[in-house]
Structure formats: structure tokens, C-alpha cells
Amino acid sequence: MSRARSRIAGVISVLGELLITAGVVLALFVVYSLWWTNVLADRAAARMSDDVRDGWKANNAPQGLDTRDGIGFLHVPAMKNGEVLVKRGTDPKKLNDGIAGYYTEPIASALPWQPRGNFTLAAHRDGHGAKFHNIHKIKEGDPVVFETKDVWYVYKVYKTLPKTSKYNVDVLDPVPKESGKTKPGRYITLTTCTPVFTSDYRYIVWGELVREERVDRERTKPAELR
Structure with missing residues (x-):
């Protein structure tokens, strides 16, 4: 074999090893x-979550108190992701802890116990807990339940928006007119990134409160969660 061919073979060998290494690194990053x-x-x-429930048992977290631990738990049977702790704010770094956050900006969220408004939430769809990964499985008529220390808030999904601009903040309005509503009420809005593995657009789910149930001593779940 000539020197030229030998050098070419050497270069190809090195490039091959580099590509294999890069592939391994990429695979590890994906994992x-x-x-x-x-x-x-x-x-x-x-x-x-354990800290929140321990606080509830100790009776030191009254209804409506926005503590550093969280305000309650979101239950969405259609997503099959168990209970999701909800805390203040939608900073991605905080959501990395496998929770959902309620908006404080650009439009401040109402809270479930308030007489009017839109309880607006965000969570990751992929990685970092991916609590809203299965948001696409939610259909109109499905229940969404928010659990606090003293009350179960039961919502019913009435509209979904599979794709909208990430700059569309109107979906967070106290009266989400884009969902078809025109009058003040007690709404809930779930938001996350879409398509899967990207953050190009937003996926939206809207629900409306249908009833409240007081929490009993055994914390019996509403029928929608049984």
C-alpha cells in the first residue's frame, strides 16, 4: 500500500472513531x-409532596396559604401520571423538580378557591418529570381535579387547543375567550410544549369548575378519581 493510501486509511479510521464516540455521547445525552x-x-x-402532606396533617397549612412547599395536587386521570404537586411560578428551573407551576406572569393566575378567574398551570412535557407528557390524551368531558388541604375542586374539560404560538398569552386570560367562553367563571388551563421533544408551540387544555367537595377525615377521593 502506498503512503498516500496509508494516510487516507488512517484519516478514515480516526474519523470513524470520532463519529462512534460522538454517537455514544449523543446517546448518553438523550438517555x-x-x-x-x-x-x-x-x-x-x-x-x-411528602412535606406538603406532612404539613397538612400537622394542621399548619391553612386553605389558601401560598407556602414554599406548594398549594396542592393536580390529578388528571387521562394523563395517568399520578398526582402532581403545584407550586408558585413557571420558571423552568423550578419545574425541573417534577412539579407543575401556576403562572405569576405575564398574566397572574387565579387560585381555585377564588370566586372568579382562570387557574393557569404549566409543566414539562419531556424530561424533568414530564408531568404533562400525555396531555394529548385528554379529551373533552374528562375530569381534572385539584386537591387542597380542605377541598377537592372538580373541573370538566370543555376544549383543547393542540397547537398555538408560544407567544399566545391570551390563553391565560381570566376569561379565556379563545376557548369559547365570554363570561367570568372558574376555569383551569393546562399548558405545555408541543410537538413532543420541542418547545416550538404550546398545547392547551381548558376546563371549568363543576363542583367542590369538602375533604373528609379519610381524604376519600371524588368519584372521578376512584
Whole structure:
């Protein structure tokens, strides 16, 4: 073999090794992003959830108090993701802990116990707990339940918007007119990124409060969760 051919073969060999290495690194990054961050987030969320429930048992977290631990738990049977702790704010770094956050800006969220308004929530769709990964499985008529220390708030989904601009903040309005509503009420809005594995657009789900149930001593779940 000539020297030229030998050099070419050497270069090709090095490039091949580099490509293999790059492929391995990329694969590890994907595993980290889509699996390991979920593991870490679920662990963090479990610890925070335990703190909230321990506080409730100790009777030191009255209804409506916005503590550092969280205000309650979101239950969406259609998403099959268990209970989701809800805390203040939608900073991605905080949502990385496997929770959902309620908006404080650009339009401040109402809270469930307030007489009017839109309870607006965000969570990751992929990685970091991916609590809204299955948002596309929610259909009109499905229940969405928010649990606080003293009250179960039961909502019914009435509209979904599979794709809208990430700059569309009108979906967070106290009266979400884009959903078809024209009068003040007690609404809930779930938001997350779409399509899967991107953050190009937003997926929206709207619901309306249908009833409240007081929490009994055994914390019996509403029929929608049984």
C-alpha cells in the first residue's frame, strides 16, 4: 500500500472513531435528558409532596396559604401520571423538580378557591418529570381535579387547543375567550410544549369548575378519581 493510501486509511479510521464516540455521547445525552432527569425529578417531587402532606396533617397549612412547599395536587386521570404537586411560578428551573407551576406572569393566575378567574398551570412535557407528557390524551368531558388541604375542586374539560404560538398569552386570560367562553367563571388551563421533544408551540387544555367537595377525615377521593 502506498503512503498516500496509508494516510487516507488512517484519516478514515480516526474519523470513524470520532463519529462512534460522538454517537455514544449523543446517546448518553438523550438517555440523561429523557430518562435520568425524570428519575431525579420524581425523587425531588416525592420529597416535596411528602412535606406538603406532612404539613397538612400537622394542621399548619391553612386553605389558601401560598407556602414554599406548594398549594396542592393536580390529578388528571387521562394523563395517568399520578398526582402532581403545584407550586408558585413557571420558571423552568423550578419545574425541573417534577412539579407543575401556576403562572405569576405575564398574566397572574387565579387560585381555585377564588370566586372568579382562570387557574393557569404549566409543566414539562419531556424530561424533568414530564408531568404533562400525555396531555394529548385528554379529551373533552374528562375530569381534572385539584386537591387542597380542605377541598377537592372538580373541573370538566370543555376544549383543547393542540397547537398555538408560544407567544399566545391570551390563553391565560381570566376569561379565556379563545376557548369559547365570554363570561367570568372558574376555569383551569393546562399548558405545555408541543410537538413532543420541542418547545416550538404550546398545547392547551381548558376546563371549568363543576363542583367542590369538602375533604373528609379519610381524604376519600371524588368519584372521578376512584
